[in-house]
Amino acid sequence: MLFRSLWIASAGNYRKVHYFGSFSDPDNDQWHNFSENDNYLEILNVSINDTIKIGVTWNDWKTRDKDYDFYLFFDDSGTMTVVDSSINIQNGLHYPPVEYISAGVERDGRYYIGIKRENADGQAKLNIFCTSDHKLEFISNENSYQRSIIDPAASSKALAVGAININQDIIASYSSEGPTTDGRVKPDICGPDGVSNFTVAPHFYGTSAAAPHIAGAAGLLFEQNSTRTNSDLWSFLELSVIDLGEITGKDNTYGSGILDLSLTTPVQDETISGLPGNYALGQNYPNPFNNETIIEIKIPKLTFTSLKIYDILGREVKVLVSGTLIPGTYKIRWDGKNRDNGQAASGVYFIEMKANNFRKMKKIVLLK
Numbered sequence: 001m002l003f004r005s006l007w008i009a010s011a012g013n014y015r016k017v018h019y020f021g022s023f024s025d026p027d028n029d030q031w032h033n034f035s036e037n038d039n040y041l042e043i044l045n046v047s048i049n050d051t052i053k054i055g056v057t058w059n060d061w062k063t064r065d066k067d068y069d070f071y072l073f074f075d076d077s078g079t080m081t082v083v084d085s086s087i088n089i090q091n092g093l094h095y096p097p098v099e100y101i102s103a104g105v106e107r108d109g110r111y112y113i114g115i116k117r118e119n120a121d122g123q124a125k126l127n128i129f130c131t132s133d134h135k136l137e138f139i140s141n142e143n144s145y146q147r148s149i150i151d152p153a154a155s156s157k158a159l160a161v162g163a164i165n166i167n168q169d170i171i172a173s174y175s176s177e178g179p180t181t182d183g184r185v186k187p188d189i190c191g192p193d194g195v196s197n198f199t200v201a202p203h204f205y206g207t208s209a210a211a212p213h214i215a216g217a218a219g220l221l222f223e224q225n226s227t228r229t230n231s232d233l234w235s236f237l238e239l240s241v242i243d244l245g246e247i248t249g250k251d252n253t254y255g256s257g258i259l260d261l262s263l264t265t266p267v268q269d270e271t272i273s274g275l276p277g278n279y280a281l282g283q284n285y286p287n288p289f290n291n292e293t294i295i296e297i298k299i300p301k302l303t304f305t306s307l308k309i310y311d312i313l314g315r316e317v318k319v320l321v322s323g324t325l326i327p328g329t330y331k332i333r334w335d336g337k338n339r340d341n342g343q344a345a346s347g348v349y350f351i352e353m354k355a356n357n358f359r360k361m362k363k364i365v366l367l368k
Helices: 207-224 230-239
Strands: 006-010 018-022 041-044 051-058 067-076 079-086 098-104 111-119 125-130 158-165 189-193 264-266 293-299 303-311 316-325 328-334 347-355 358-366
Touching: 006 207, 006 230, 051 067, 051 111, 067 098, 079 098, 111 125, 158 207, 189 207, 207 230, 230 316, 293 303, 293 316, 293 347, 316 328
Parallel strands: 006 158, 158 189
Antiparallel strands: 018 125, 041 111, 051 098, 051 125, 067 079, 067 111, 264 328, 293 328, 303 316, 303 347, 347 358
């Protein structure tokens, strides 16, 4: 999606690792050759009691019925034994076609996958993707990726959007992860999937469902203030998130977090005449507070800003802001939760704001 010249791209639905390649059958035995005459692609790092979760999709769209089947093999002393298979009859109703295997590992040894052409012309471009914590045998730079963020989402100029399961606040099992092949953190942000809309009923899934939410938010922010640059919009979106996952800050699973514009609401349009003249940290209100409190800060120019909560012993409790803010006055909400999303204990806390050479602290009281 192009917003002005800000590209907002779905991160992809290939989760951790994937193989990409055109169907090849030089020996005409109906089986895809992953390299030369090798019909099998090995799944690495497999242990007993694991669950192998792996799928394949291809570029046949809605009204077509090109059919490929998907097999999981176990190398039984040199004999390839079928452990599981996905042999759905593609009738053109699934968009796009997909075969998927979820199989428990009961025997120690080597496991492989294979793709068979059942009712197709052999012209498909195949995508094989893992949703379990396994890797695929490396074939070549052209066909194999140890990370699943690819173009256009991998571009440094594209805001890559991952998908969050809206009912559980966890990353969707298929949402692609970073880093990019050159080591950059991706995705950049996450949006919800599994939501209702007028186009796809009853629910729309995937990063293609999440990306329009982010594009819509960017549109609203631009409508609010048409002087905002693409860099401003990008920074504002990445700031307006709930940080999820075990890693604090931006990571290769959730990006900066899931978008929540209510966290960074400008008090007024940042027109030139309304810009704050100085940095400022206001006293939170209410104070003391029970369920949540609002902290007002003022930013006179584009600045990397941090706003953190500390306990009375100086230990970091919560990072509320850590990113570049555009000029304006902001209301930042703290719901009394700590960095692990648990409830902070009643007591005295301190808010610290840092921006450029500005540093200010305020005392706040949480009562439960």
